[in-house]
Amino acid sequence: MLHTLIAVAVLLLIAVFVVIGIYNKLVTLRNRFENAFSQIEVQLQRRYDLIPNLIETVKGYMAHEKETLEAVIQARNQAQTKLESASRNPGDAGAIAGLAGAEGLLGGALGKIFALAESYPDLKANQNMANLQEELSSTENKVAFARQAFNDAVTAYNTYKQTFPPVIFAGTFGHSQNAALLEFDGDEIKKAPKVRF
Amino acid sequence: MDFFAEQDKARGKTKKLVLLFCLAVLCIIGCVYALFSLLLLQDPELSKSAWSFQLFAPIALGVILIVGLASLCRIAFLSGGGKVVAESLGGKLIQPNTSEPLEKRILNLVEEMAIASGAPVPPVYLLEEKGINAFAAGYSPADAVVGITRGCAEKLNRDQLQGVIAHEFSHILNGDMRLNIRLSGIIFGIIFLSRVGEIMMRIAFSSRRSRSRNGDGDGTPALILIGLVLFVIGLVGGFFGSLIRAAVSRQREFLADASAVQFTRNPDGISGALKRIGGFSAGSQIKSSLAGDYSHFFFCSALSSLFATHPPLPVRIRKIEPNWSNQYPQTDKISQTIESDSMLASGFASSSVSVSPKDHPSENDPNRSMKDSNASPMPFHESLGGPNQRNLRHAQSMIRRLSPTLLTLAKEPAQCRCIFFALLFDSSNASILDQQAKSVLDLTDQATIDLTIKILPEIRQLDEELKYLLIEECSSTLSLFSEPQIKSFQSLIESLIRADEQIDLFEWSVQKVIQYQISQKATPGAKALHGRTSLKSRLHDCSIFLGAIAHYGGNPENADQAYAKGFQSLERSAVVQLPSVRQCGLAAMEEALSELSKMTPLAKRSFLEACSKVAEHDGVISPPEIQIIRGIAAALSCPLGPIGYPA
Numbered sequence: 001m002l003h004t005l006i007a008v009a010v011l012l013l014i015a016v017f018v019v020i021g022i023y024n025k026l027v028t029l030r031n032r033f034e035n036a037f038s039q040i041e042v043q044l045q046r047r048y049d050l051i052p053n054l055i056e057t058v059k060g061y062m063a064h065e066k067e068t069l070e071a072v073i074q075a076r077n078q079a080q081t082k083l084e085s086a087s088r089n090p091g092d093a094g095a096i097a098g099l100a101g102a103e104g105l106l107g108g109a110l111g112k113i114f115a116l117a118e119s120y121p122d123l124k125a126n127q128n129m130a131n132l133q134e135e136l137s138s139t140e141n142k143v144a145f146a147r148q149a150f151n152d153a154v155t156a157y158n159t160y161k162q163t164f165p166p167v168i169f170a171g172t173f174g175h176s177q178n179a180a181l182l183e184f185d186g187d188e189i190k191k192a193p194k195v196r197f
Numbered sequence: 198m199d200f201f202a203e204q205d206k207a208r209g210k211t212k213k214l215v216l217l218f219c220l221a222v223l224c225i226i227g228c229v230y231a232l233f234s235l236l237l238l239q240d241p242e243l244s245k246s247a248w249s250f251q252l253f254a255p256i257a258l259g260v261i262l263i264v265g266l267a268s269l270c271r272i273a274f275l276s277g278g279g280k281v282v283a284e285s286l287g288g289k290l291i292q293p294n295t296s297e298p299l300e301k302r303i304l305n306l307v308e309e310m311a312i313a314s315g316a317p318v319p320p321v322y323l324l325e326e327k328g329i330n331a332f333a334a335g336y337s338p339a340d341a342v343v344g345i346t347r348g349c350a351e352k353l354n355r356d357q358l359q360g361v362i363a364h365e366f367s368h369i370l371n372g373d374m375r376l377n378i379r380l381s382g383i384i385f386g387i388i389f390l391s392r393v394g395e396i397m398m399r400i401a402f403s404s405r406r407s408r409s410r411n412g413d414g415d416g417t418p419a420l421i422l423i424g425l426v427l428f429v430i431g432l433v434g435g436f437f438g439s440l441i442r443a444a445v446s447r448q449r450e451f452l453a454d455a456s457a458v459q460f461t462r463n464p465d466g467i468s469g470a471l472k473r474i475g476g477f478s479a480g481s482q483i484k485s486s487l488a489g490d491y492s493h494f495f496f497c498s499a500l501s502s503l504f505a506t507h508p509p510l511p512v513r514i515r516k517i518e519p520n521w522s523n524q525y526p527q528t529d530k531i532s533q534t535i536e537s538d539s540m541l542a543s544g545f546a547s548s549s550v551s552v553s554p555k556d557h558p559s560e561n562d563p564n565r566s567m568k569d570s571n572a573s574p575m576p577f578h579e580s581l582g583g584p585n586q587r588n589l590r591h592a593q594s595m596i597r598r599l600s601p602t603l604l605t606l607a608k609e610p611a612q613c614r615c616i617f618f619a620l621l622f623d624s625s626n627a628s629i630l631d632q633q634a635k636s637v638l639d640l641t642d643q644a645t646i647d648l649t650i651k652i653l654p655e656i657r658q659l660d661e662e663l664k665y666l667l668i669e670e671c672s673s674t675l676s677l678f679s680e681p682q683i684k685s686f687q688s689l690i691e692s693l694i695r696a697d698e699q700i701d702l703f704e705w706s707v708q709k710v711i712q713y714q715i716s717q718k719a720t721p722g723a724k725a726l727h728g729r730t731s732l733k734s735r736l737h738d739c740s741i742f743l744g745a746i747a748h749y750g751g752n753p754e755n756a757d758q759a760y761a762k763g764f765q766s767l768e769r770s771a772v773v774q775l776p777s778v779r780q781c782g783l784a785a786m787e788e789a790l791s792e793l794s795k796m797t798p799l800a801k802r803s804f805l806e807a808c809s810k811v812a813e814h815d816g817v818i819s820p821p822e823i824q825i826i827r828g829i830a831a832a833l834s835c836p837l838g839p840i841g842y843p844a
Contacts, residue, residue: 005420006255013263013393017270024274024285031284039610039677042292138612141644145611145682152679 022166026175029160030091033153033179037090039146040182044083044103047139051076051110054132058113061123068112075106090150093180103184110136147182154179201802201835203371210376210445218268218383221438225390225430226260232426236419263393268386275378278718279319279335279342280676282491286332286483288322288344293608293674299350306359307343308670310366310460312596313588315836317672317714319343319369328482329353329474329528331496333365334374337726338836339717341369348479349496352528353470360457360466361496367456370836373449377493380445384438391431397424446493446506454513462586468517471497475510476525588838595666595839600655606648607670610677614641614686615649616667619656620707621693622649633696640689661820662839665710665827672714683715702749702821705783706828713831726834728795732767732803735796738789739804740764740773742829743811745781750822751815763811767803786825790832801833 055069062069079102086095114133117123158178161170170176230253237247246252275282283290291300303321311318316338324330326346335341343365353361368374401420457467474481474497481497492498493506507513514521596604606612618637623629638646659667678686690711694704732739740760747760760775776785793804808829812822830837 003255006259009259009393009397010262012396013266017266021270021274028277028281028284031287032280035284035290036677036679038290039292042294042296046296138644138648141642142609142611144642146677149610149677149679149682152681156680 018165019169022169023173025160026157026166026170026173029153029157030175030179033150033157034090036146036150036153037087040143040150041083041087043139043143043146044079047136047143048076048080048083050132050135050139054113054129054136057126057128057132058117058123061120061126062113062116065113065116068109068116072106072109072113075102075109078102079106091177091179093177096180096182100182100184107184147184151181151183154181201798205798214376214379214383217441221383221387221434222261222264225264225387225434226257228430229260229426230256233423236422260390263390264386266386267389268382271385272378272382275381276336278340279333279374280340282332282334282494283320283322283342283344286322286324286344286491288324288342290677291321291323293610293677294605302355303345303350303358303362304673306355306362308673309589309592309596310359310362312592312666312669313460313585313838314366314370315830315838316341316366316369318669320673320676321345323347323350324483326483327479328484329470329477329479329497330481330483331361331365332491332494333368334491334494335369336375336378337717337834338369339714339834341374343369346483348477352473352477356461356463356466357470357473358466359461360463360468361470363457363460364453364467364496366460367453368449371449371452371456373453374494376445376449380442381493384435384442387438388431388435391428391435394424394427394429394431397421397427399424442493443506447508450507450513451516454517458517460585461589464517468514468521471510471514471517472521472525473528475514477528591839595663596670599659599663599667599670603652603655603667604670606652607667608674610674611645612648613671613674615645615652616656616671617686617690617707617711618645618649618693619653620664620668621690621704622653623697624653624657626697629697633693636692636696637689640685661823665823666839668707668710675715676718687711687715700783702783702824702828705786706824706831709828710831713834717834727798727801729797730792730795730800732796732800733771735792735800736768736771736773738792739767739807741776741781741785741789742793742804742825743767743807744776745786746808746811746822746825747775747814748778748781749825750812750819751817755815759811759814762814763807766810767807790829793829794833796833798835801835805830805833805835805837 051072055073059069079099082095082099082102086092086099089095117129123129160166161175161178233252233256234247237243237252291304293304295301295304300323303323307321308318319333319335319338319341320343322342322344324344324346327348328346329348329352330346331349332344333341334344343362345361349358349361398421401418401424405421454467458464461467481495483495495507497510498507511521511523603616606616618633622633634646634650637649656664656667675683675686690708694700694708700708743760743763744756747756747763751759757775764773793801796804805826808826812818812826827837
């Protein structure tokens with residue numbers, strides 16, 4: 001009687017520890033990728049802050065391209081909103097996908113401006129423009145690096161969540177959804193927006 | 198306060214704690230055994246097994262298992278590094294490249310303090326709490342993190358914040374965090390007994406209900422009783438454990454307050470911070486549900502209770518400021534003025550896009566006027582054992598000597614890698630440089646290599662000491678890397694070092710410094726920081742380093758003299774002859790290091806002091822000397838403040 005009781009108690013105990021361990025690890029991993037997201041946020045925000053300056057610089061030269069410029073502003077504003085909602089909950093796959101989509105649009109719009117800028121020699125000579133391009137392309141690099149770190153952290157979280165035994169408890173502890181990787185589709189964003197003209 | 202002496206004492210304390218813990222477990226086993234025996238005596242059938250080994254063995258085993266397992270689990274969790282604690286408290290990492298003035302100010306203060314004390318710059322977490330509080334967590338200086346509440350950032354001025362951060366650094370340097378982790382683990386183990394008891398009682402009650410329906414009931418009263426006994430013992434044990442913890446913790450707080458004054462030489466800073474907490478309606482409260490578990494990590498009591506882990510505020514203020522008038526400022530109203538003050542202080546008037554890189558000592562910093570008065574080189578041994586005001590100024594003035602571009606780069610995760618690459622690029626040999634550039638390109642991208650080439654000339658011109666400062670500046674940024682990123686970075690560094698198929702002194706020491714910073718962050722507590730070996734048994738290994746510094750560092754003709762001077766400070770009775778240049782090669786140094794890292798903290802201190810004596814012998818600290826000493830300090834996990842730089 002006593003022996004079986006002790007055996008049961010020990011088994012129970014070990015089970016309790018395992019569950020506590022799983023819970024802690026899930027929380028830690030989630031916090032980690034959320035913290036990794038804020039690095040992306042810093043970089044993207046910097047990019048969004050640069051865009052009005054870019055428009056301001058380009059405006060004087062490209063008077064006829066009003067629509068293109070407006071498209072960029074609109075894309076930028078939308079990306080900004082998507083970033084805000086993604087940063088509130090980086091674990092939400094929908095928000096991340098929304099951000100990726102908006103980023104794709106913005107990248108496309110920016111690419112258009114830079115392609116157009118090719119045909120304005122005065123603009124090419126503008127020092128301000130050159131600086132902005134430099135800034136934008138280096139920000140692009142930083143975003144790529146931060147995105148890699150974020151995706152690594154998300155992968156670590158998802159993988160852990162799907163292994164056994166965590167897979168049994170993940171749902172109960174509020175980790176039912178997989179976190180989404182942040183992938184920017186459309187090659188114009190993977191490389192720096194074309195800044196050569 | 199002295200880092201090495203405190204580390205030594207902390208080890209002594211840990212031993213005592215382990216002893217106390219064993220005693221406590223023995224007492225618990227005894228209590229459970231006695232109660233069981235008394236219970237069994239009541240029953241004529243089972244009375245035979247009372248007071249017997251058959252009863253004692255399973256009870257002893259069970260208790261040890263429960264308490265031991267629980268403690269180990271807890272300790273393992275807390276030893277996961279400061280990151281884990283900060284993250285479970287809901288802290289949000291302040292990005293090293295943040296542009297928010299309040300956050301920037303905190304980062305700068307932490308950076309200065311870290312450089313002055315020689316510890317790697319820790320990542321800083323911001324807790325969204327109204328109360329004024331802060332904490333330090335981690336296993337060793339290299340994996341420590343600092344946490345600051347929003348209230349703390351907004352309600353305190355620069356000096357006060359500096360006092361708070363100095364207080365936290367004292368915890369980091371004194372090894373209080375490790376002591377805390379062990380204490381919490383032990384207490385958790387004992388309290389866990391009561392949880393087990395509770396679970397047992399629940400099971401018993403529920404099975405009794407189902408069984409009474411079936412008509413047979415036996416054995417359950419015993420289970421209930423066992424559960425009750427465990428529950429009570431766990432609670433009582435936990436009670437006394439918490440009392441002990443609180444008492445230990447309160448002593449450490451006084452020490453940290455005193456250290457903060459010593460670090461900053463500015464009692465007004467820390468006492469001002471304490472007063473503002475006193476005069477604040479939100480006080481130092483932490484709302485997180487885990488605050489209780491971590492109460493002893495904090496700057497000021499997170500909860501108010503009988504088990505206060507911190508001495509009362511007025512007592513702490515009086516210790517710093519004996520004739521305090523008992524009046525608290527009205528902190529609730531302060532916020533706005535401080536806010537503008539901080540904007541001014543951090544020089545962030547209106548730069549909207551480009552992040553202006555540094556604000557270090559602010560324009561209205563009273564210390565500023567004195568900044569140039571200490572241009573003379575600082576005696577190296579002064580930077581051993583913890584920061585002081587002079588170190589702090591020195592650190593500030595050194596940071597100011599780095600160019601803003603480099604400092605900005607050091608704070609960008611993607612770009613701080615370029616600094617390391619540029620440091621390791623071999624500019625004297627074009628073919629090797631080519632090869633190095635190629636291996637960088639293999640693992641990164643074109644932009645990284647372009648940037649590296651761009652900053653190469655600037656990096657090459659830096660003083661030796663500034664190079665190490667730059668590496669330190671990067672350390673908090675490195676913690677943003679994901680595991681695969683760190684791994685590929687590490688292998689890249691290795692291949693750069695080995696590109697010319699030989700390792701020179703600088704490469705050796707940079708490798709040591711990077712290893713120290715990265716490995717501690719990746720697997721904190723995996724390796725013991727210090728060992729038990731005495732200095733006497735390792736004199737030969739010490740002599741290799743003293744010899745190396747004497748040979749490479751100054752005029753070879755004076756090597757004998759320099760060596761003798763250093764060795765004398767190490768040991769007077771025995772003499773080990775100066776090893777020849779050949780005997781002091783890198784391979785020999787490497788071998789000696791692995792032995793030396795097992796020495797006690799105080800032995801390491803004497804050894805580093807002897808090294809400094811050899812280096813200072815000719816009145817000039819040359820680059821090789823700095824390289825060797827930096828490498829040693831990193832490999833021995835000793836924080837080393839700024840060394841004197843060429844005037």
